[in-house]
Amino acid sequence: MERFAELLDRLVFTSSRNAKLRLMGAYFRTVGDPDRGHALAALTGVLEFKEAKPGQIRGLVQARVDPVLFEWSYDYVGDLAETTALIWPAKPGANRKPEITQVVETLAETKRAHVPDLIARWLDALEPTERWALLKLITGGLRVGVSERLAKTALSEAFATDLAEIEEVWHGLSPPYRELFAWLEGRQGRPEIDTRAAFRPLMLANPLEDHELDQLDVENYRAEWKWDGIRVQLVAGGGVQRIFSRTGEEITGTFPEIADAMTFDAVLDGELLVVRQGVVASFNDLQQRLNRKTVTKELLRDYPAHVRLYDILFESAEDLRGLTFDDRRARLQAFLERTRPARMDASQLLPAAGMDDLKQLREEARRRGIEGLMLKRKDSTYVAGRPKGPWFKWKRDPLTLDAVLMYAQRGHGKRSSYFSDYTFGTWRPVTERASEEAANKSEVNGWELVPVGKAYFGFTDQELRQLDKWVRDHTVERYGPVRAVDPQLVLEVAFDAVHPSNRHKSGVAMRFPRVSRIRWDKPASEADTLENLEKLVER
Amino acid sequence: MPAPKPESWIQITDRGFHVAPGGFYVDPTRPVDYAVVTHGHADHARPDHGHVLATPETLAIMRHRYQDRAGRVHDPMRTGESRTIGEVTVRFVPAGHVLGSAQAVLEYRGSRVVVSGDYKRRSDPTCQAFEPVACDAFVTEATFGLPVFRHPDAAGEIRRLLAAREQFPERAILVGSYALGKAQRLISLIRAEGYDRPIYLHGALMGLCELYRELGIDLGPLARATGQNKKTLAGEIVLAPPAALNDRWARRLPEPLPTMASGWMRVRQRARQRGVELPLVISDHADWDELTQTLHDVGAPQVWVTHGSEEALCHWATQQGFRARALAVVGWGEEDADPEDSSAQEETAQTGQPGDRAHRAPGG
Numbered sequence A: 001m002e003r004f005a006e007l008l009d010r011l012v013f014t015s016s017r018n019a020k021l022r023l024m025g026a027y028f029r030t031v032g033d034p035d036r037g038h039a040l041a042a043l044t045g046v047l048e049f050k051e052a053k054p055g056q057i058r059g060l061v062q063a064r065v066d067p068v069l070f071e072w073s074y075d076y077v078g079d080l081a082e083t084t085a086l087i088w089p090a091k092p093g094a095n096r097k098p099e100i101t102q103v104v105e106t107l108a109e110t111k112r113a114h115v116p117d118l119i120a121r122w123l124d125a126l127e128p129t130e131r132w133a134l135l136k137l138i139t140g141g142l143r144v145g146v147s148e149r150l151a152k153t154a155l156s157e158a159f160a161t162d163l164a165e166i167e168e169v170w171h172g173l174s175p176p177y178r179e180l181f182a183w184l185e186g187r188q189g190r191p192e193i194d195t196r197a198a199f200r201p202l203m204l205a206n207p208l209e210d211h212e213l214d215q216l217d218v219e220n221y222r223a224e225w226k227w228d229g230i231r232v233q234l235v236a237g238g239g240v241q242r243i244f245s246r247t248g249e250e251i252t253g254t255f256p257e258i259a260d261a262m263t264f265d266a267v268l269d270g271e272l273l274v275v276r277q278g279v280v281a282s283f284n285d286l287q288q289r290l291n292r293k294t295v296t297k298e299l300l301r302d303y304p305a306h307v308r309l310y311d312i313l314f315e316s317a318e319d320l321r322g323l324t325f326d327d328r329r330a331r332l333q334a335f336l337e338r339t340r341p342a343r344m345d346a347s348q349l350l351p352a353a354g355m356d357d358l359k360q361l362r363e364e365a366r367r368r369g370i371e372g373l374m375l376k377r378k379d380s381t382y383v384a385g386r387p388k389g390p391w392f393k394w395k396r397d398p399l400t401l402d403a404v405l406m407y408a409q410r411g412h413g414k415r416s417s418y419f420s421d422y423t424f425g426t427w428r429p430v431t432e433r434a435s436e437e438a439a440n441k442s443e444v445n446g447w448e449l450v451p452v453g454k455a456y457f458g459f460t461d462q463e464l465r466q467l468d469k470w471v472r473d474h475t476v477e478r479y480g481p482v483r484a485v486d487p488q489l490v491l492e493v494a495f496d497a498v499h500p501s502n503r504h505k506s507g508v509a510m511r512f513p514r515v516s517r518i519r520w521d522k523p524a525s526e527a528d529t530l531e532n533l534e535k536l537v538e539r
Numbered sequence B: 001m002p003a004p005k006p007e008s009w010i011q012i013t014d015r016g017f018h019v020a021p022g023g024f025y026v027d028p029t030r031p032v033d034y035a036v037v038t039h040g041h042a043d044h045a046r047p048d049h050g051h052v053l054a055t056p057e058t059l060a061i062m063r064h065r066y067q068d069r070a071g072r073v074h075d076p077m078r079t080g081e082s083r084t085i086g087e088v089t090v091r092f093v094p095a096g097h098v099l100g101s102a103q104a105v106l107e108y109r110g111s112r113v114v115v116s117g118d119y120k121r122r123s124d125p126t127c128q129a130f131e132p133v134a135c136d137a138f139v140t141e142a143t144f145g146l147p148v149f150r151h152p153d154a155a156g157e158i159r160r161l162l163a164a165r166e167q168f169p170e171r172a173i174l175v176g177s178y179a180l181g182k183a184q185r186l187i188s189l190i191r192a193e194g195y196d197r198p199i200y201l202h203g204a205l206m207g208l209c210e211l212y213r214e215l216g217i218d219l220g221p222l223a224r225a226t227g228q229n230k231k232t233l234a235g236e237i238v239l240a241p242p243a244a245l246n247d248r249w250a251r252r253l254p255e256p257l258p259t260m261a262s263g264w265m266r267v268r269q270r271a272r273q274r275g276v277e278l279p280l281v282i283s284d285h286a287d288w289d290e291l292t293q294t295l296h297d298v299g300a301p302q303v304w305v306t307h308g309s310e311e312a313l314c315h316w317a318t319q320q321g322f323r324a325r326a327l328a329v330v331g332w333g334e335e336d337a338d339p340e341d342s343s344a345q346e347e348t349a350q351t352g353q354p355g356d357r358a359h360r361a362p363g364g
Ligand SMILES: [Zn+2]
Pocket: B039, B041, B044, B097, B118, B335
């Protein structure tokens, strides 16, 4: 448990992605099987065992510690696992310290009624940080900011192995991943897995830069809309249905209606959207379906999911990735006509004879509320990763808005000495109720600022230094890491779209807001109104 | 004649801990004519007193900090020595907190009260170890007076620091630490692990490290962090006041790995508030086990508790059969208080170092 606890403890406090990769890599390289495999499973959230209930932990600690001191301590620390780990009376040399493997295996075979005793004996044997790690592990409260993708990347870097290769075998493997580590360490060949259920790394597009426009041989490219949902891979066959996100994380459970519709034997690539009566809903609607633990009937009814298909990678056991785009598209059409799966259709190819047609289509995207265009070379094979040349995404020009900086917050990691996260607002007339709130200091001549979004990129390092200085010089109030500033600075904010939202005070939510320009010259009173922003909401 | 009760000859006034039959105060929080000072931290040693009785080291620290406001008369007394002031005898006994720190043992007509100041029971190569003294009333701190505060072995924490340095050789290891006591103890602990490279210091820590050296504490090679080429600090250990950890000063360092050495680091939320990546639980204050052990060792029937979680320690002491009460001395415990309001400290640290301000990058 010692090494695992140390790893968790470091990960909890580390925000930089690179540092996390290094910490995990060192762990996987220096810890043996099967502990590292169970740790990998714990980090990626695939360990399954009887979880201990917080009430049981509380019962254990209260039987050992003065109840008054426990309550005061819990109040102070604010986290049950942590309080318990720290306050647990030390019993040096009580038992042998359990390793993570022993914890996982013993919990799996112990009767529920005996679990508390077991935990108490482990806690006796461990040091405070190890107790904390154990309690977080067995109560299912491990939140250390490690995604499956990040863990795979750590393995790829630690063992100098291509990430795409790891992703191909990943979903056919299970804890404690002995064959995986044997292969990564070069002791064995690549694990043989049932490829029918596996994730295949996706092919991604590069943004099309303005200067590349002229060189593009338009006649060799196919155009389609760039749908604004989440990219998914559908893998079905042999009684298995799996939905993977772009990064290979399995999200089947989040979209059961799609899984039910996957009654075919193929691997498909597409965009997951919310579609009502054939009309694509905003990304905001799709967001209602993401990161939900349980999928309710109401969610299924109000936010019906749909997959708009881009590509076909496998049909039964036949690997189509070596075919050209045109050939694959023909296979996809034929496949859909034959199988007619519910909740799916093909993304339409758009007729475009030349650059003028493309430009016109891109203009049309705005009117239709679509993000932009995808351009794919007609002879491109399906290659994992983001190769330069065959596929482009050509986003429509962003919308912009002049907003007033209201709050700034410290960034993370490398940016922690800078106020780098900016909340900005637009003007609206003061309502009577609002003017009664004496705290509203941003009121000017009957207008007040209402926060409409947050941006933390888009500026250069030089501009970041200037903004940081400006924030420090214009702070009017501090709330921990947040500073309220004198509302005097106008930021030109670029964003892809704006949608109605009842989760935001302003009633609207911006998509991908970023700072496009700092308007040092513009008086705050000339910034946009909330009404201006509301006019940009698409149907 | 029975000895007088401790509470009959000691009062807490708006100036602090008043010993009436001696006509003096211990660690007064406002200027007084006669002060007995336990150690050099700012919440115990204040400027502008008349007569100051303290150990030679504490007086040197006060002169370093307050210069011409360090007190009119400096009256040095070593640990083990005693002095009679009015009707009260004062003796100094080591407290193990920082260089020069002493408990004030006060005796009046057969009644003995020990004001321990701040203390710890762990070994510290930069100061003399705490000695328990039997007494009628024991005044104890309770900075870490909750049973969640149990400091681990300090050497183990230093080994974690050195391991992080090896793991991230391209980064500067930036350690936040208080200027008096903690910084010097950290350096000594790092040296004890066999580390002999120069240790780099924020300007605010230079003076006291220099003073420790003059007072005979060997700290090995030290260098100023300010003004170094950024690249030369890669893989080096840099000490700075806590407020500099995530502020502009740190931008001169290559990808600083912020760590902080403090007893508060035991609680994750506290470390997170500070943006600390590697919390090091190292403190110059007694942890819960040391506090409770000390009450048993001293065996005073009366325990007066100051700074920190007074009520928790009082609760424990009462259950153990001591007569315990919280002693509200306004101003004690501020030096090492829980750094909740980091922004306020940030400003003090910035105004405190004119030398560092000049080196700031333009526009930063
Ligand atoms: Zn102190």
